[in-house]
Amino acid sequence: MSLLEVKNLKVRVEDNEILHGLTLTVNPGEVHAIMGPNGSGKSTLSHVIAGKPGYEVTDGEILFKGEDLLEMSPDERAAKGVFLAFQYPVEIPGVATMTFLRTALNAQRKARGESEYSTPDFLKKVREVAKSLNIPQDMLRRGVNVGFSGGEKKRNEILQMALFEPAVCILDEMDSGLDIDALRVAADGVNALRSPDRAMVVITHYQRLLNYIVPDFVHVMSKGRVVKSGGKDLALELEASGYAQFEDAA
Amino acid sequence: MPAVQETVERVKRIDVDQYRYGFETLIESDKAPKGLSEDTVRFISAKKNEPAWMLEWRLEAYRRWLTMTEPTWARVNYPRIDYQDLYYYSAPKPKKQIGSLDEIDPEILKTYEKLGIPLREVEVLEGVVRPEGERKIAVDAVFDSVSVATTFQKELKAAGVIFMPISEAIREHPELVKKYLGTVVPTSDNYFATLNSAVFSDGSFVYVPPGVRCPMELSTYFRINERNTGQFERTLIIADKGSYVSYLEGCTAPQRDENQLHAAVVELVTLDDAEIKYSTVQNWYPGNSEGVGGIYNFVTKRGDCRGNNSKISWTQVETGSAITWKYPSCILRGDNSRGEFYSIAISNGHQQVDSGTKMIHLGKNTTSRIIAKGIAAGVSQNTYRGLVTAHRKATGARNFTACDSLLIGDKCGAHTVPYVEAKNSSALFEHEATTSKISEDVLFYCVQRGLSQEEAVGLVVNGFVKDVLQQLPMEFAVEAQKLISISLEGSVG
Ligand SMILES: Nc1ncnc2c1ncn2[C@@H]1O[C@H](COP(=O)(O)OP(=O)(O)OP(=O)(O)O)[C@@H](O)[C@H]1O
Ligand SMILES: [Mg+2]
Numbered sequence: 001m002s003l004l005e006v007k008n009l010k011v012r013v014e015d016n017e018i019l020h021g022l023t024l025t026v027n028p029g030e031v032h033a034i035m036g037p038n039g040s041g042k043s044t045l046s047h048v049i050a051g052k053p054g055y056e057v058t059d060g061e062i063l064f065k066g067e068d069l070l071e072m073s074p075d076e077r078a079a080k081g082v083f084l085a086f087q088y089p090v091e092i093p094g095v096a097t098m099t100f101l102r103t104a105l106n107a108q109r110k111a112r113g114e115s116e117y118s119t120p121d122f123l124k125k126v127r128e129v130a131k132s133l134n135i136p137q138d139m140l141r142r143g144v145n146v147g148f149s150g151g152e153k154k155r156n157e158i159l160q161m162a163l164f165e166p167a168v169c170i171l172d173e174m175d176s177g178l179d180i181d182a183l184r185v186a187a188d189g190v191n192a193l194r195s196p197d198r199a200m201v202v203i204t205h206y207q208r209l210l211n212y213i214v215p216d217f218v219h220v221m222s223k224g225r226v227v228k229s230g231g232k233d234l235a236l237e238l239e240a241s242g243y244a245q246f247e248d249a250a
Numbered sequence: 251m252p253a254v255q256e257t258v259e260r261v262k263r264i265d266v267d268q269y270r271y272g273f274e275t276l277i278e279s280d281k282a283p284k285g286l287s288e289d290t291v292r293f294i295s296a297k298k299n300e301p302a303w304m305l306e307w308r309l310e311a312y313r314r315w316l317t318m319t320e321p322t323w324a325r326v327n328y329p330r331i332d333y334q335d336l337y338y339y340s341a342p343k344p345k346k347q348i349g350s351l352d353e354i355d356p357e358i359l360k361t362y363e364k365l366g367i368p369l370r371e372v373e374v375l376e377g378v379v380r381p382e383g384e385r386k387i388a389v390d391a392v393f394d395s396v397s398v399a400t401t402f403q404k405e406l407k408a409a410g411v412i413f414m415p416i417s418e419a420i421r422e423h424p425e426l427v428k429k430y431l432g433t434v435v436p437t438s439d440n441y442f443a444t445l446n447s448a449v450f451s452d453g454s455f456v457y458v459p460p461g462v463r464c465p466m467e468l469s470t471y472f473r474i475n476e477r478n479t480g481q482f483e484r485t486l487i488i489a490d491k492g493s494y495v496s497y498l499e500g501c502t503a504p505q506r507d508e509n510q511l512h513a514a515v516v517e518l519v520t521l522d523d524a525e526i527k528y529s530t531v532q533n534w535y536p537g538n539s540e541g542v543g544g545i546y547n548f549v550t551k552r553g554d555c556r557g558n559n560s561k562i563s564w565t566q567v568e569t570g571s572a573i574t575w576k577y578p579s580c581i582l583r584g585d586n587s588r589g590e591f592y593s594i595a596i597s598n599g600h601q602q603v604d605s606g607t608k609m610i611h612l613g614k615n616t617t618s619r620i621i622a623k624g625i626a627a628g629v630s631q632n633t634y635r636g637l638v639t640a641h642r643k644a645t646g647a648r649n650f651t652a653c654d655s656l657l658i659g660d661k662c663g664a665h666t667v668p669y670v671e672a673k674n675s676s677a678l679f680e681h682e683a684t685t686s687k688i689s690e691d692v693l694f695y696c697v698q699r700g701l702s703q704e705e706a707v708g709l710v711v712n713g714f715v716k717d718v719l720q721q722l723p724m725e726f727a728v729e730a731q732k733l734i735s736i737s738l739e740g741s742v743g
Contacts, residue, residue, distance in 0.1 A: 050698050051697075051698075052694050052698075053690070053694070054690075073697070073702075073703075074694065074697040074698055075697045075698075075700050075701060075702050075703070078697070078698055078699060078700040079700050083698075084698055086695065086698075089695070090689065090691050090692045090695045092692055092695070092696075092709070092710060093713055093714070093716075094712070094713030094714055094715070094716035095709055095710070095712070095713035095716075100696075100699075100709070103701060103705070103709060104696070104699035104700045104701055105700070107699075107701050107702070107705060108699075108700035111700065143713065160699060164699070164700070
């Protein structure tokens with residue numbers, strides 16, 4: 001069974017249709033890259049999969065392990081293993097990152113009927129993951145993303161992904177704002193999470209990221225549709241010729 | 251559906267009737283007849299076996315009250331209160347004079363349990379001895395209008411600290427009560443304070459002698475339990491030279507149909523180099539989903555930094571009551587004295603909150619600090635009203651004020667009304683204010699990570715109020731944090 005199936009998805013925001021019948025199938029173990037010009041609907045797709053309010057699905061469906069994802073609340077989706085690394089992670093003043101991680105992880109575990117982590121187990125796990133991502137301990141004591149640099153915010157997203165061990169990871173422009181070294185660390189973090197029963201959907205504008213996280217499939221989105229799909233070489237092609245050729249197709 | 255729309259829908263469904271602490275304890279009570287007259291005042295005074303001077307004091311206040319009119323300047327609306335339609339005194343009937351905890355009505359103990367009064371109090375009530383070195387808390391439990399248990403008396407006595415119901419202090423320490431009662435909040439102060447002076451039923455009295463650091467935090471739980479009973483609590487705390495005391499006040503009340511009037515008076519006095527830290531968590535019944543019922547909380551709390559280098563710090567977490575009218579204040583009389591006010595005021599459903607503080611700088615080089623966090627949800631109205639003044643002689647007065655309001659949904663209101671008066675040109679007053687709406691992007695970020703909508707609101711709000719929560723004693727802060735989340739349940743869809 002596919003992990004994630006988006007079928008003929010049509011989405012409106014206020015009175016504008018943004019996605020016009022988008023189809024995407026993601027199987028366990030696969031890494032999909034989604035590329036496409038600004039405003040083509042990449043973030044919209046990721047938001048609808050994660051259940052952000054404010055979007056109206058007018059047609060189509062999204063199945064997660066065969067279940068109707070659109071029927072589930074966003075927190076249910078998270079507990080089932082849908083993770084979205086945000087293009088613009090928000091700041092939560094006054095809430096220590098460590099507290100946030102723990103509250104979120106335990107909420108997910110509780111929703112799945114699992115026991116909560118004990119404090120020592122939790123701390124051990126966080127420290128391990130943080131170390132592998134070069135995240136200093138004092139960052140975890142600060143408010144969630146408060147005063148974090150762009151790169152730190154992105155690393156904090158990968159940290160959460162590693163901690164929650166989701167089934168589907170959607171990464172929305174995780175490379176934006178990262179310097180070369182940070183990009184490599186973050187990409188290594190993502191690669192470490194690749195596994196036969198986990199899938200990744202990597203949204204990016206740059207082929208460079210795909211040198212680190214090598215995709216199985218590349219999809220080109222334009223004006224709310226997938227206009228072309230191919231292997232990793234498609235990204236190289238795009239790098240050379242740009243999106244112009246697809247604009248007409250859309 | 252956009253979240254704002256959902257919020258509106260949800261708010262319509264809020265059922266404040268599910269108020270967690272809405273239950274009654276079935277115990278016989280001993281009531282004064284309904285209504286207010288000189289006879290009522292005499293009845294209360296007699297019930298308390300008060301000396302003649304106390305009765306006189308009350309009667310004078312009562313006569314004064316008859317000449318006064320109810321204030322209307324606060325941003326709160328409520329139907330006219332019929333003062334003749336209330337009971338002014340009710341007490342649980344003790345089997346006999348209470349000498350030990352075993353004699354407390356088990357019904358009362360059960361009520362405390364249901365309230366989820368933290369283990370430490372249950373321990374105290376059950377007489378469990380804590381290991382040496384752990385911080386202790388003494389509880390003076392007020393059930394309705396009478397203090398039913400006072401604990402830790404021995405240890406406090408050894409330190410010379412007096413902590414007892416004020417009714418007892420009037421009989422046992424008349425010289426102290428006479429010297430300080432009504433000196434911070436005079437009987438003529440305001441309508442509700444004057445009413446309180448006439449009919450106050452009970453409350454706490456604390457005296458910390460010179461140079462003594464009170465060996466434990468002093469704590470009182472108040473409950474209003476009788477239908478139609480106004481609760482008029484009176485508290486007087488005196489920290490003598492060089493002493494220190496931390497006092498915790500917390501309350502919850504059972505569900506009611508009729509509105510209940512509560513007009514407490516709290517007076518604090520610090521002499522030279524003394525400090526009082528007064529913390530409150532207030533969670534009275536806020537009324538039902540239509541805005542019916544709930545406590546009217548008209549409180550006068552004031553501290554007098556009478557001595558040089560003395561300090562008074564108010565910290566409050568206000569989540570309950572239908573109407574809150576409350577301005578814990580500091581009179582900075584002594585040179586170099588310091589006043590602090592840290593406040594979290596949450597309003598949901600139909601609640602109306604008009605709260606803030608007054609910092610009155612009279613002495614030289616006096617400083618004050620105000621951190622007020624208002625959170626409004628539902629169709630509630632939340633007003634911060636503050637006054638900072640510097641007297642002509644108050645050279646070097648300093649104040650810093652920060653008022654932040656957070657709105658949840660778009661049917662509620664937050665208002666900031668700061669008054670500043672500096673009659674001394676050297677005064678330096680700083681004021682910052684912000685108003686923001688709870689961000690839907692932030693909430694979505696949290697739910698994407700597995701938190702429910704309500705947990706997300708609780709988390710974000712607790713972050714917003716963190717600066718103030720940190721001012722509370724540790725155990726109290728943990729409770730307050732839970733209470734904040736509970737009180738915002740159902741505020742966002
Ligand atoms: N709330 C909204 N109201 C109106 N239009 C919106 C809203 N959200 C998104 N859109 C529009 O939908 C389109 C797709 O936006 P989206 O953010 O999904 O693009 P994107 O492919 O992620 O772009 P980028 O590469 O710049 O991140 C844009 O034209 C955008 O303006
Ligand atoms: Mg985008």
